[in-house]
Amino acid sequence: MSPKQYKIKVGISIGDYNGIGPEIIMKSLKDKSITDFFTPIIFGSGKLFTYQKNIFKLQHNFNYITEVAQAQDDKINMVNLWKDNVNVNLGTPTEESTRMAIDSLEAATNALINGEIDVLVTAPINKEEMMKHGFQHAGHTGYLEEKFGKKGLMFLVTNDLKVAVSTHHIPLASVAENISKEKIKKQIKLLNQCLIEDFCIERPKIAVLGLNPHAGDGGTIGREEIEIIEPAIRELFDNGVLAFGPYPADSYFQPGKYKNFDAVLAMYHDQGLAPFKTLAYEEGVNYTAGLPYVRTSPDHGVAYDIAGKNIADEQSFTEAIFMAIKIFNNRKEYNDLITNRMQPRRSSSANSPDEDLPVDRA
Template structure:
């Protein structure tokens, strides 16, 4: 049976406490109507969150809990993951604060794995101060790929605009060598399955951008598009996947071609993220597709330059919560249809 919306438990990792993460989290749930959609559980410390709350005169009522079986529906639950006080210096890069960010993220991920929370929404971290002997990952996505079942893929989402990546957090100098036929096929199949089960699109159309300028101009400006990308797309299309391209990346978004497709796959990080963030107007969401659990995050970083000033825009985080709930419901519906196709058809009739 599908959970009622207000019973969906949203686990929240607090991110870098010297950034804007805690502010956008609290601002998101200032509107009491959000608590009719879900029940948040913030993995941090209620004293710290109360301190942050006072810094921008928030009226949110926080409910501190010491055990995860004490979660109260319809409240802003703060799980006291640590007891000690933490010195905050907004806008400052601090290794100690980075370790609290990872402590929160790891605990929230464990709760997600164990089914204590239904979805995970992560506040922004600093990729430099989180590194340690026990955590050596470029960011959230790589850790989740290790801890959860499936193949993680970064999918940026804003309404009907969805941009996925063949490669993500690697140097541009390594992109060409990482693009193999096997990788391209795996990533596109992951996106296709996500569009079906997470976004309820039965026959998704996917566009793929070329790696080189003008897709290599027949090999004059690079051979990868002809020798690697095109054969992979041909194999997928012959198997029934509606995948098209490669398209020259420079004019694809400017000419509004992107509007004809359910998802666009870019070859590397900035090729996909620059047009996405330009078009999404601060409401974009980073969704980790391809895993057996749901994780979303806002499409921005720690924003040290405005941290502690109470002026952070929370719309992207709010959209990340909405999307996590929507995908949770879509997956449940997909599972119900897959397991009971005849029963579901009878209901519709």
């Protein structure tokens, strides 16, 4: 198959099936032409999805397989991880649904590492329940960082708004002690490179928010801006990275301000995600930037309160699929460009005849 004909293999983990995971997955794949664009590979259970597709009156035909190598390009493929009957209790997490969420994520992640799938899209999980059953991380990001051996950055994106957060799932009381000049420098550089490679922005402009109200008000409401954040920004700017700030978070997310930048680095989870989810809830995508593999997810949770009611909106999950494909293609194009640029050119000198010219053998 030529590169032009190659269809990207999108691996999908199902999350907690007592939430809205299977519903939004199936709704995102309901268009019969969807396999013209990519090859879906769900790491789940045939019996579970058959049960739930009947609840939502969806007409999917799955290609049940036991390993990824059996996937077909023109099918919605289901790696059948569990062949036994599944107890479904929509709206309530159970030990069975939690363990399946862990198993699905691990199988999909291993397939990504082994090159069996190209990108990973993860349905929502219940972090608290998973940790009760042996999962060691407060979310996908920490898990993927450990699996891939590299630090990532939580990055919420749409076409117009891109928000990264410096500290992820930690208590608010621990935020100040978890930021440093060197950490912020690394994150801004990572974000800058991600915008270049994954989003094709040649010279990204990055805004950085302050930690304290009014960005510290010149040191009267905290000195983190003066002692940590501003020096990091200034040092990077002096070395060619277009980083600006620190800006007060309470006024940054006005359309006339944030649209002047390509991305923003917030200092903590709610500082960045609360405005993001307000401005871009239905179309937002959670992307783990800086990892060697592409992983996206919708920007919402398991939504137990609406599970089984057939009212879950799949738009964010659909956006996550196509954002993963777009980033994969952008990254490949960038790497191909860099590789070609680095190819040594054959040099000619006055003492070496050009191969295209006739040689006088007289």
